[in-house]
Amino acid sequence: MTSRDTRKSFFLEDMGCQMNRVDSELVAGRMQGAGYVRVESPHEADVVLYYTCSVREHAEDKVFGRLGRLKRLKEERPGARIGIMGCMAQSQKDRIFKRAPHVDLVVGTSRFEDVAELVEEASEGRRILAVEDGVELSYDRDITARTRKHAAFVTVMRGCNKFCSFCIVPFTQGRERSRTADGVLDEVKRLRDDGVVEITLLGQRIDTYGLDLDDGSTLHKLLVRIHEEVPGLLRIGFVTSHPNHMTTELARTIADYPRINRYLHLPVQSGSDRVLRRMNRGYSRDEYLRAVERLRTHVPDLALATDWIVGFPGETEADFLESVSLLREIDYQGSFVFKYSPRPGTRAEDFPDDVPREEKERRNHVILEMQRHMTGARYRKLEGGVANVLVEGRSKTDDDKWTGRDRWNRIVHFPMGGDPTGTLVDVALTGSTNTYLFGTPVV
Ligand code: SF4
Known part of the structure; x- marks a missing residue:
């Protein structure tokens, strides 16, 4: 922004998953559409927005840390507006105003499209809490307000019906709602026309895409349509997968269409049946293995990445060793490991968090080290x-x-x-x- 620029400015930081990144781009588009100009530091901004995540305690601590530092800013410039948006706004609405009274707006996952109007309302000196459920989002997006020129994420569905016992997403994002295939295609074409050559479709459990639409839409049909109808794209990817919905058609689509990535993010979380049951993941170790086998039958060179939670309540050394052996058996290309922390409002919050912090740390380290060596061995072969x-x-x-x-x-x-x-x-x-x-x- 130049010193002569009289437009109001906003600062926006997003935290958490890729879906948050897309939603924050949508927020940026709305703010720019309303005449605000984006700046790089909260200290130069008239409006400071954080697009937050609730999946891990660490992400929430980070937001409260940022808010603590903004207290001074608010004292010096009482006219500045500070807003918390996204999952944490949805799940912690009361706590935010209590812990950080200098916050002006709390905007949940279903109201972020109205951000510019809500900021205006807050500018009249009112505190705004906008976290209503059941407001349908339009997905209407200013495709030029994105951070990467050649690659883009496209949200194809929101919400999750699975209710894993450790996860806050079904509470902050609601039930699964898919976007129409035509709507997705339209956005992908506009992105392609604006220079994008790689798209990644996003959904919390993307394999269930279309099942709520009653028009026969499925993920593999959507991928085929994009492949055939948007020729300028060089790469098409999708995340996140759930093992219960790995269909043969999806595997064949990955095998048959050359511009679809041969990479799947297929979180397993644990290799122990006892832990998987307590996590309410909906599959056993054996069922997960069979899903992988089905995929590899059709796509033998498929690269798989996964998520692990270590130190889930009640996870014994024997349970952990089951995870270690599954890691070896599947031979993943990559692993993301998370040390368990209870999330308020989830079922697992009632389980005693009984694995000591140092033990969580050790298990985290064991998996990461093993994965590093396995990835290294895979790469050396190439x-x-x-x-x-x-x-x-x-x-x-x-x-x-x-x-x-x-x-x-x-x-x-x-x-x-x-x-x-x-x-x-x-x-x-x-x-x-x-x-x-x-x-x-x-x-
Ligand atoms: S599948 Fe489980 S972990 Fe993934 S978003 Fe849904 S509830 Fe959360």
Whole structure:
């Protein structure tokens, strides 16, 4: 913003999952549409917004930390407006005003589209609490208000019907509601026309996409339509999957359509049946293994990543070792590990949080170390081959290199003249680490 710019400004930070990132882009679009200009620091802004996450305690602590620091700002500039949006606004509405009385707006997951109007209402000196349930979202999005030029997330459904005992999402996001396939296609085409070459479809349990629509829509049909009707796209991905809905048709679609990523994020959370039952995940270890087997029958080179929760209430050493053995058996490409922390309002909140913090830390470390070695071993086998890489931009650690991913979501670094961002480059792989591959472009 220039010093002569008289428009009001806003600062927006998003936390949490990719769906939050899309929703925060939608919020940015609404604010810009209402004449606000975005700035990089809360200290220069007339309106400070946090798009929050409730999935982990750590994310909430971060927000309260940020709010603590803004107290001074509010004392110095009482006219500034501070807003909390998203999942935490939905689940902690009363606590936020109590703990941080300098907050002006609390806007839940179903009202974020109205952000500009709500900010105006708050500007008249009123405190705003907008967390009503049952307001249907339009998904209408200013596609230019996004953070990445060549890649975009597209939300295809909201909510979750699963009620895993540790998870707050069904309470903050409500039940599953799918968007129409035509609506998704329209947004994808507009993004493609604006320069996007890679899209990732988003849903909490994306494999159930369309089941609530009663028009025969399914995830695999949606993927095929995008593949066939939007030819300019180079890569199509989707997250997050749930093992109970891995259909043969979906596996065949991944196998048959070359621009669909051969990578699935398929959270398992635990390898112990006892823990899985208490988590209410809806599958046993054996059922999970069979889902993976079905997928690999059709897509033998499918790359799988997963989530683990360590230290879930009642998780014994024997339960944990079941997770360790499943990690080995499946041979994942990547693992995300979370140390359990109880979320207010979930069923697991009533279970005693009985695994000591140091033990959670140790289990976390064990899985991460094993995964690092397994990923490293996988990557070493690829040396000497060629990766077809969609370039994302400059490497963050080495200015002389470019970075991108292949269809299996593997990170590849390489040097090259010009700016290949947004294009596909064949890279001859000369080496690897436990987290990425590197090489030189094939000439
Ligand atoms: S499937 Fe389970 S973990 Fe995933 S969003 Fe739904 S309730 Fe949460």
